[in-house]
Amino acid sequence: MRDPPVSIQIRGNQTVSNETVNDLNIEAADLLNDTVGEYELSQLDALESESIHIFREVTAELERPVLLFSGGKDSVVMLHLARKAFWPAPVPFPVMHVDTGHNFPEVIEYRDRTVEKFGLRLVVASVQDYIDDGRLSERPDGTRNPLQTMPLLDAISHHGFDAVYGGGRRDEEKARAKERVVSLRDEFGQWDPRNQRPELWNLYNPRHRAGEHVRVFPLSNWTELDIWRYIAREGIELPSLYYSHRREVFERDGMWLAVGPYTDPKDAEVVVKEVRYRTVGDMSCTGAVESIAKDVNDVVAEVAASTITERGATRADDRMTEAAMEDRKKEGYF
Amino acid sequence: MSTLLRLATAGSVDDGKSTLVGRLLHDTKSIMADQLEAVERVSADRGLEAADLALLTDGLRAEREQGITIDVAYRYFATPNRSFILADCPGHVQYTRNTVTGSSTADVIVLLVDVRHGVLEQTRRHLAVASLLRVPHVIVAINKIDLVGFDADTIRGVQKQVSEVAAGFGLTDVTTIPVSALRGDNVVTRSEHTPFYAGPALLELLEQIPNADSPTQEQFRFPVQYVLRPQAAAVDPALQEYRGYAGQIASGVVRVGDRVSVEPSGRPTTIAGIDTADGPLEVAFAPQSVSLRLTDDIDLARGDMIVAADSAPEPTREIDAFVCWLAERPLKPGARVLLKHTSHTVQAVVTEIGNRLDLDTLGGTPATELALNDIGRVRIKVASPIVAEAYATSRRLGAFLLIDAQSAATLAAGMVASTTVEEPEPVNWVI
Numbered sequence: 001m002r003d004p005p006v007s008i009q010i011r012g013n014q015t016v017s018n019e020t021v022n023d024l025n026i027e028a029a030d031l032l033n034d035t036v037g038e039y040e041l042s043q044l045d046a047l048e049s050e051s052i053h054i055f056r057e058v059t060a061e062l063e064r065p066v067l068l069f070s071g072g073k074d075s076v077v078m079l080h081l082a083r084k085a086f087w088p089a090p091v092p093f094p095v096m097h098v099d100t101g102h103n104f105p106e107v108i109e110y111r112d113r114t115v116e117k118f119g120l121r122l123v124v125a126s127v128q129d130y131i132d133d134g135r136l137s138e139r140p141d142g143t144r145n146p147l148q149t150m151p152l153l154d155a156i157s158h159h160g161f162d163a164v165y166g167g168g169r170r171d172e173e174k175a176r177a178k179e180r181v182v183s184l185r186d187e188f189g190q191w192d193p194r195n196q197r198p199e200l201w202n203l204y205n206p207r208h209r210a211g212e213h214v215r216v217f218p219l220s221n222w223t224e225l226d227i228w229r230y231i232a233r234e235g236i237e238l239p240s241l242y243y244s245h246r247r248e249v250f251e252r253d254g255m256w257l258a259v260g261p262y263t264d265p266k267d268a269e270v271v272v273k274e275v276r277y278r279t280v281g282d283m284s285c286t287g288a289v290e291s292i293a294k295d296v297n298d299v300v301a302e303v304a305a306s307t308i309t310e311r312g313a314t315r316a317d318d319r320m321t322e323a324a325m326e327d328r329k330k331e332g333y334f
Numbered sequence: 335m336s337t338l339l340r341l342a343t344a345g346s347v348d349d350g351k352s353t354l355v356g357r358l359l360h361d362t363k364s365i366m367a368d369q370l371e372a373v374e375r376v377s378a379d380r381g382l383e384a385a386d387l388a389l390l391t392d393g394l395r396a397e398r399e400q401g402i403t404i405d406v407a408y409r410y411f412a413t414p415n416r417s418f419i420l421a422d423c424p425g426h427v428q429y430t431r432n433t434v435t436g437s438s439t440a441d442v443i444v445l446l447v448d449v450r451h452g453v454l455e456q457t458r459r460h461l462a463v464a465s466l467l468r469v470p471h472v473i474v475a476i477n478k479i480d481l482v483g484f485d486a487d488t489i490r491g492v493q494k495q496v497s498e499v500a501a502g503f504g505l506t507d508v509t510t511i512p513v514s515a516l517r518g519d520n521v522v523t524r525s526e527h528t529p530f531y532a533g534p535a536l537l538e539l540l541e542q543i544p545n546a547d548s549p550t551q552e553q554f555r556f557p558v559q560y561v562l563r564p565q566a567a568a569v570d571p572a573l574q575e576y577r578g579y580a581g582q583i584a585s586g587v588v589r590v591g592d593r594v595s596v597e598p599s600g601r602p603t604t605i606a607g608i609d610t611a612d613g614p615l616e617v618a619f620a621p622q623s624v625s626l627r628l629t630d631d632i633d634l635a636r637g638d639m640i641v642a643a644d645s646a647p648e649p650t651r652e653i654d655a656f657v658c659w660l661a662e663r664p665l666k667p668g669a670r671v672l673l674k675h676t677s678h679t680v681q682a683v684v685t686e687i688g689n690r691l692d693l694d695t696l697g698g699t700p701a702t703e704l705a706l707n708d709i710g711r712v713r714i715k716v717a718s719p720i721v722a723e724a725y726a727t728s729r730r731l732g733a734f735l736l737i738d739a740q741s742a743a744t745l746a747a748g749m750v751a752s753t754t755v756e757e758p759e760p761v762n763w764v765i
Contacts, residue, residue: 039548039550040337041338042336042337043336043337043338043416043417046338047338048623049582050621052623053559053582053621053623056560056580056582056623059560060560060636061679084611084612085580086560087562087569087611087625088564088569088570088573088611089562089564089568089569090564090569170408170410171409171410177409178407193405194405196405197743198434198435200434200435200438200733200735200744200747201729201733202582202730203674203676203733203734203735205674205735207742208742220408221408221410223410306366307367308367308368309366
């Protein structure tokens with residue numbers, strides 16, 4: 001039985017001129033309907049095929065790929081596509097988690113269960129280890145997302161990985177809008193945005209010199225809404241915190257941060273809210289959004305109606321400067 | 335819910351491309367409140383009166399500092415019927431490289447022309463690139479019509495000029511739309527100011543335009559990307575003997591039971607099965623990613639190609655091609671490079687450089703080398719046979735990259751003009 005369609009208006013009603021336009025009203029049920037004509041691929045099927053093509057192409061040309069897996073929704077979808085690309089063979093590369101140590105327990109539980117279920121090999125690059133032995137020091141603001149770069153680069157060179165699959169999407173952030181699908185990193189892991197290889201047709205060039213590696217983004221052309229529609233279509237399981245739940249939170253810079261071992265709210269600030277997470281990262285700087293979206297269909301409708309980008313809503317670290325993401329990417333961040 | 339259309343935009347400096355892209359994104363509600371706020375904040379910091387929508391796409395620090403667009407930016411928007419991937423190609427710096435890159439994947443290219451200036455040198459070049467790259471549909475948006483008072487004669491004059499230039503480049507499917515990106519006329523909704531124009535608004539047209547050619551019109555071509563032989567590691571013990579050839583269908587349709595041949599060996603065989611992780615298929619078509627099983631036990635590897643038996647292209651060791659040179663160091667005859675064609679990478683030598691293409695006329699001038707952003711005609715010998723077709727026949731089988739074997743840099747975008755070069759034809763710019 002299908003619920004009656006809910007009429008929602010996609011995105012906001014901001015205007016940049018005095019010209020009014022027709023609202024694009026989309027039925028929620030339409031967002032989940034994926035049927036098209038004969039010999040025609042639906043948008044999700046076209047994106048899926050492109051991602052599978054990228055996985056097979058880069059994996060065939062290089063020696064030691066690895067897939068970055070955090071338990072976040074994008075990395076979960078990426079892993080799902082990798083399993084499809086090589087079926088009935090197992091995924092022919094390990095997965096790596098760059099662990100900030102500031103984890104949501106349900107995400108770590110999900111990570112370990114997924115690795116077990118699909119018989120994957122997990123490599124963990126631990127920020128905590130680097131802090132414990134003094135190679136890294138805690139930042140005054142307590143966030144560890146920017147500290148992930150050094151353990152990531154060390155793990156890449158220690159294991160000799162030459163292709164690193166990441167779940168970055170071009171719609172996420174303006175520096176990522178200019179990123180290639182296959183993106184070269186020099187031997188210091190640096191990205192040079194002014195000197196990127198042209199990327200033509202579907203002919204990817206992952207070759208590189210010794211010591212260099214490529215970052216590969218199979219989800220480049222997916223939007224947040226595509227990811228959610230695909231999760232709904234494929235019935236992909238996610239960590240529970242992506243769906244509405246009651247949690248103790250407190251407000252910082254307009255975001256709801258979780259009360260936990262890595263945050264230090266004043267007692268008077270703490271409130272209990274119905275929230276869910278739109279992104280998953282360092283618990284100390286990833287914000288929750290107020291939401292009553294209990295299941296994936298609710299989330300699809302909510303994301304379609306959202307007027308704020310997921311990073312704008314949930315990432316303190318991306319708000320630091322106008323080019324915060326570009327600067328971190330240049331240094332080798334994912 | 336929807337199909338996917340790949341779109342590229344290009345234009346000259348100050349023709350209002352950023353405004354048009356901004357309007358498409360804005361009017362399809364694809365700009366989020368926080369993105370718009372950020373743009374407004376930066377615009378105000380710079381003393382601008384209105385939000386500069388170019389800042390939405392000029393994401394890099396250097397671009398913001400210099401107020402220019404350096405690189406192709408990818409943007410996403412959707413209507414109820416269609417999702418769009420927009421490759422926004424900047425007009426000034428490295429425009430050839432950027433327009434070639436954006437055009438290579440585009441189903442549609444939207445070129446902007448300022449109605450007050452008509453067809454400029456750069457418009458001609460963009461039309462030439464669209465022709466050379468065989469973008470299936472070309473839309474020319476004649477912009478700023480509000481600035482000429484929506485004058486029908488002026489607009490018709492520019493339309494005529496565009497049609498003549500486009501026809502000169504052999505472009506047949508060219509649609510012109512009079513628009514005002516700033517005011518929104520004919521962008522998302524039809525304008526009441528253009529009673530002389532009976533066609534659709536730009537977004538309407540983009541929603542209706544058919545995707546590239548229907549797969550049923552093309553020959554089946556399947557470059558083998560990856561051999562799937564899981565043996566003991568199979569995800570299901572019943573599949574330990576599995577042997578499938580994974581790839582993305584480059585063109586056409588394939589059915590179980592189809593007679594095919596395996597190139598370059600030319601061995602005939604039959605499709606035994608079409609597999610995906612979601613189960614077997616009876617029929618598959620471009621651009622699906624699938625895995626094919628064959629009835630005969632043939633030793634196939636990455637770089638081989640499975641093709642319809644009745645239309646197998648002749649493998650070749652020499653091609654005649656157009657290349658767009660993308661490297662700082664010029665291309666000279668005798669250059670040793672790698673050539674990547676579908677899933678096949680081979681050693682190659684550029685034996686001859688013919689003419690350099692003059693993008694203003696699509697005429698040629700004799701050249702001894704090709705510099706950065708030059709497009710020229712060359713002959714290339716490859717170390718082992720490739721299964722190529724003319725780019726005019728197949729964008730997928732006619733396209734290739736030249737790669738520097740040492741630095742691994744991508745040196746050139748190539749398009750096969752001819753695979754039969756026994757009799758060297760005089761270089762003649764028939765495109």
